[in-house]
Every structure is written in structure tokens, then in C-alpha cells.
Amino acid sequence: MEFHRPRGTRDFLPDEMAKRKYVENRLREVAIRWGYGEIKTPTFEHIELFTIKSGEGILGEIYNFKDKGGREITLRPELTAPVVRMYIEELQRSPKPLKFYYFDNCFRYERPQKGRFREFFQFGIEIIGSARPESDAEVIALSVEMLNSVGVRGDLHVGHLGIVRALLKDIPPGHQSKIMRLVDKKDDKGLEDFLDEIRAPDEIKGKLFRLIGLRGINAMPEARELVGNIEVISQFETLLSLLDVYGLEYQVDLGIARGLDYYTGMVFEIYCEGLGAQNQVCGGGSYRLAQLFGGEDTPSTGYAIGFDRIMEICEVKPAEAKRIVVVSFEDTRKEAIVIAKRLREHVATYVDVMGRKFKDQMSYANTIGASHVVIVGRNELEAGKVALKDMKTGEQVLLTVEEVAGKM
RNA sequence: GCCUGGGUGGGGUAGCUGGUUAUCCUAUGGGACUGUGGAUCCCACGACUCGGGUUCGAAUCCCGACCCGGGCCCCA
Numbered sequence: 001m002e003f004h005r006p007r008g009t010r011d012f013l014p015d016e017m018a019k020r021k022y023v024e025n026r027l028r029e030v031a032i033r034w035g036y037g038e039i040k041t042p043t044f045e046h047i048e049l050f051t052i053k054s055g056e057g058i059l060g061e062i063y064n065f066k067d068k069g070g071r072e073i074t075l076r077p078e079l080t081a082p083v084v085r086m087y088i089e090e091l092q093r094s095p096k097p098l099k100f101y102y103f104d105n106c107f108r109y110e111r112p113q114k115g116r117f118r119e120f121f122q123f124g125i126e127i128i129g130s131a132r133p134e135s136d137a138e139v140i141a142l143s144v145e146m147l148n149s150v151g152v153r154g155d156l157h158v159g160h161l162g163i164v165r166a167l168l169k170d171i172p173p174g175h176q177s178k179i180m181r182l183v184d185k186k187d188d189k190g191l192e193d194f195l196d197e198i199r200a201p202d203e204i205k206g207k208l209f210r211l212i213g214l215r216g217i218n219a220m221p222e223a224r225e226l227v228g229n230i231e232v233i234s235q236f237e238t239l240l241s242l243l244d245v246y247g248l249e250y251q252v253d254l255g256i257a258r259g260l261d262y263y264t265g266m267v268f269e270i271y272c273e274g275l276g277a278q279n280q281v282c283g284g285g286s287y288r289l290a291q292l293f294g295g296e297d298t299p300s301t302g303y304a305i306g307f308d309r310i311m312e313i314c315e316v317k318p319a320e321a322k323r324i325v326v327v328s329f330e331d332t333r334k335e336a337i338v339i340a341k342r343l344r345e346h347v348a349t350y351v352d353v354m355g356r357k358f359k360d361q362m363s364y365a366n367t368i369g370a371s372h373v374v375i376v377g378r379n380e381l382e383a384g385k386v387a388l389k390d391m392k393t394g395e396q397v398l399l400t401v402e403e404v405a406g407k408m
Numbered sequence: 409g410c411c412u413g414g415g416u417g418g419g420g421u422a423g424c425u426g427g428u429u430a431u432c433c434u435a436u437g438g439g440a441c442u443g444u445g446g447a448u449c450c451c452a453c454g455a456c457u458c459g460g461g462u463u464c465g466a467a468u469c470c471c472g473a474c475c476c477g478g479g480c481c482c483c484a
Contacts, residue, residue, distance in 0.1 A: 004475075007475080007476085050484075053484070054484045055484090057482090057484095058482095058484065060409095060482090061482070061483080061484090077484065078484050106484095108484090110482070110483075111409085111410095111479095111480090111481085111482090112476090113479070113480095114477085114478065114479090116483085184483095185482095258484090260484065276478075276479080277478085277479065277480080278483085280483085283483095304484095327444085327445095329443070354437095357442085358442095358443055358444070359442085359443085359444070359445080360438095360445095362443095362444055362445040363445055363446080364445085365445065366445040366446055367446085370445090373445080375443080375444075377443060378443095379443080387444090389444075391445070391446095394444090394445085396444080
């Protein structure tokens with residue numbers, strides 16, 4: 001019986017892992033420098049955490065099962081809900097704002113394609129306790145810096161749900177949600193049909209289409225004209241001016257809706273080329289989930305970076321790790337083990353475990369791209385030394401083990 | 409769930425208008441060169457996704473299943 005990995009999963013070999021680790025560490029460093037602390041939540045949660053947040057509709061795309069105690073459990077499909085759950089469970093009374101970052105795998109039962117897997121990785125941050133434009137701006141700036149830190153540059157689109165919602169304030173909430181979904185999908189035809197179906201006033205209809213089409217420099221004055229001089233517009237303008245302070249390039253895009261009802265204010269998405277249909281590498285916004293989960297109403301803002309997607313497009317080359325191979329002869333194998341043990345305190349060190357002859361050990365060192373070889377022979381040992389050979393230049397010198405260790 | 413392309417040793421391939429032991433490259437293990445790597449030579453290893461059908465005969469043609477990729481739907 002031969003086994004295959006389940007559909008939509010991947011094995012990561014050492015070369016690729018080195019690259020992934022490198023990128024992961026870069027992102028971590030940025031998050032840490034901005035003062036965010038790492039958190040980790042369980043791989044599985046109670047299913048209600050996600051159905052309450054996202055609706056029963058997600059059941060079809062979720063990995064769930066009953067455990068032996070009869071609990072409905074699901075592998076987490078995302079990390080925002082668990083973070084908020086954790087916050088309510090143990091951090092509600094801690095000083096605000098709370099700033100967290102996380103990097104973990106998530107699971108969704110979907111049809112795999114380029115940049116989409118059933119087990120995938122998200123790197124995200126959440127800031128809990130502030131509803132101010134300052135935190136919105138910080139979150140956006142942080143996301144851009146993270147991506148830049150690994151050489152990824154994308155198109156940043158920033159919107160605000162409060163503006164469209166203000167326009168729709170007289171439409172029943174259920175219809176609002178449907179409208180937001182259609183807006184998010186950029187399904188103009190569907191949106192028009194739906195508005196006709198619910199007999200939305202022509203005035204609102206016209207304004208909505210103009211509003212969600214707004215882009216660029218004149219977007220805000222026009223938005224003000226369409227929905228009036230309301231508070232959220234001022235807030236959004238404050239946010240935009242802060243983005244300028246951060247020196248960010250962005251596009252105002254009131255057509256971003258991010259489908260779900262608990263997003264309340266700022267929303268943003270970052271798109272990249274070269275990813276096929278799945279071109280969004282980062283998405284986030286401000287939301288209010290805490291009260292939905294039984295906590296006090298608490299504003300939060302966050303985003304998630306699609307780690308696998310940035311791995312597809314980022315061009316990073318981790319520095320080749322230095323490694324040396326200790327080569328020995330039949331009569332010096334034991335000495336080689338002792339010497340390798342000493343060298344491992346400083347550098348990745350290989351020693352033969354295949355019973356290979358001297359020459360084949362050299363050949364192996366070459367195959368794995370060793371930078372140096374330490375030759376442990378009787379002659380050298382009798383002089384209290386070993387030979388250190390540089391595999392690039394071919395030069396070879398006699399040194400004590402301590403001298404070799406010192407060079408590494 | 410839908411549309412579309414594709415499945416030949418570990419990786420990459422030839423064969424695919426049917427016909428002997430399925431080609432070549434590479435990788436891997438071993439050997440030669442006997443204390444100095446990359447080269448060369450030799451040996452070994454190792455594949456037609458599965459099941460039906462057509463046929464004297466199927467990797468090849470037909471059908472189905474499974475799997476993989478890409479695109480829809482969805483995208484928390």
C-alpha cells in the first residue's frame with residue numbers, strides 16, 4: 001500500500017523549509033519591532049466559534065468532526081475568531097491596546113488551485129481595544145512593511161464600510177448584508193437585479209453605484225457629496241492623512257466590502273501579480289467580534305497575510321548555511337565522531353554513517369555542497385592536528401581541532 | 409458542486425495513427441580508480457494510476473473511477 005498526502009496538503013522539503021523559515025522570521029522580526037507579541041491558539045476549536053462568526057454557510061468548507069466526548073470540533077479555518085475568543089476568555093481586563101501576532105496553519109475544505117490549499121498558513125496581527133484611525137493606520141502600515149521586508153510589493157486598497165452603510169441605513173439589515181456581499185464580489189449585474197428586487201429607491205441605487213466606484217484622489221469629496229458630511233467620512237479622511245504620514249501609496253476603494261457583517265469600519269486588501277486567480281495576499285480591517293462571542297463590545301483591527309501566496313512571489317535567497325563534513329578512515333572513525341561532536345558546538349557538521357571509504361566521503365561532501373572538509377587521518381592525529389580543506393579553493397591546512405572550531 | 413488540461417521508474421522524458429525484453433537523461437545504492445571531491449566506466453535499483461471494453465494483441469483506441477494541475481463558485 002502506497003500512501004499519498006491528502007488532497008490540498010503539501011510536504012515541505014529542507015530547501016523549501018529553509019526559505020519558508022527565512023520569510024517567516026523576517027515577518028516575525030517586523031512584528032516584534034512594532035511591539036507585537038506572539039500568541040498561539042489551539043489547532044482545533046468548538047465549531048460554534050466559526051458558525052457564529054461566519055454563518056452556517058461555512059460548514060461546507062470546514063474540517064469538522066465529533067470527538068469522543070461528543071463535542072463538535074473543527075480544525076480552525078482562520079485565526080481571527082480564536083484570537084478574539086482567547087481575548088475574551090483571559091484578557092478582557094488587561095491594559096489596552098493589546099497587540100498580537102501569530103503564524104499558524106489553517107484548514108479549509110475547498111477545491112485547491114494556485115495559491116489555495118486545504119492546509120495553508122496565515123501570518124496575522126490583531127490590535128484590540130482601539131477604534132481610532134491611528135490604530136487603523138498602524139495596522140495598514142505594518143502590513144505593508146511586513147510585505148516589503150520580504151520583497152513583496154502589492155497594490156494597497158483601502159475602504160471604509162461605514163460610508164456605504166450610512167447610505168444604506170434605511171434598508172433592512174438583512175438586505176444590507178446581501179448588498180455588501182454583492183459589492184464585495186463586484187457583481188454589478190447581480191447588485192442591480194437585487195436592488196430592483198427589493199425596490200430600493202432610485203436615488204440610493206444611483207448613489208451606491210457611484211460610491212462603490214469611487215477611486216483615487218477625488219473619492220472623498222465625492223463621497224461627502226453623496227452621503228453628506230457624516231462622522232465616518234471625517235474619520236476615514238483622518239486615516240488617509242495618517243497613511244500619508246506613513247508614506248504609503250494606496251488607492252481609496254469603497255468597493256471593498258469583505259462580505260461579513262462584523263466588519264465595521266476600515267477595510268483593506270493588498271493584491272499582487274503572478275498569483276493567478278488568488279491574487280489577494282493580505283486582507284483585513286476593523287471589526288467587532290467580541291460581543292458576538294459573549295464579551296464586552298471591543299473594537300479590534302487586524303489582518304492576515306496569505307503566507308503561501310507570498311512564498312509564491314517573494315524572491316528571497318537565504319544565505320547558504322555553512323556546513324562541514326568530517327572525513328575519516330577505517331582506523332580513525334571513532335576519533336572523527338569525537339571531533340565532529342566538538343565542531344557541532346560551532347557549525348553544522350556531518351560525519352559518515354554509511355561506512356563509506358575515504359574517497360566516497362569526499363564525494364559526498366561535494367554532493368551536499370559542504371564548504372569545508374575536515375580530514376581525520378592517522379598522520380594528522382599523530383601530529384595532534386586535522387586537515388581543514390576549503391572545498392571552493394581546494395586549499396588545505398593543518399590545524400588543531402580547537403583552531404578549526406575557532407574559525408567556524 | 410461546475411468547467412478545463414493532464415497522469416510512463418524518485419525527478420525529467422521517448423513511445424501514444426495498436427505489434428518482441430518500454431527509450432534516453434538525471435538522481436540514488438554499490439564497485440573500479442586502493443589518503444583527497446566534481447570526471448569517466450561498470451553493476452544494481454526502478455515506471456505505463458486503477459478497473460472494464462474493443463482486439464489475435466493495448467502504455468497506445470473507447471468508457472468509467474481515482475488522483476493532480478488550472479479556472480469558476482466561495483474566499484471567514
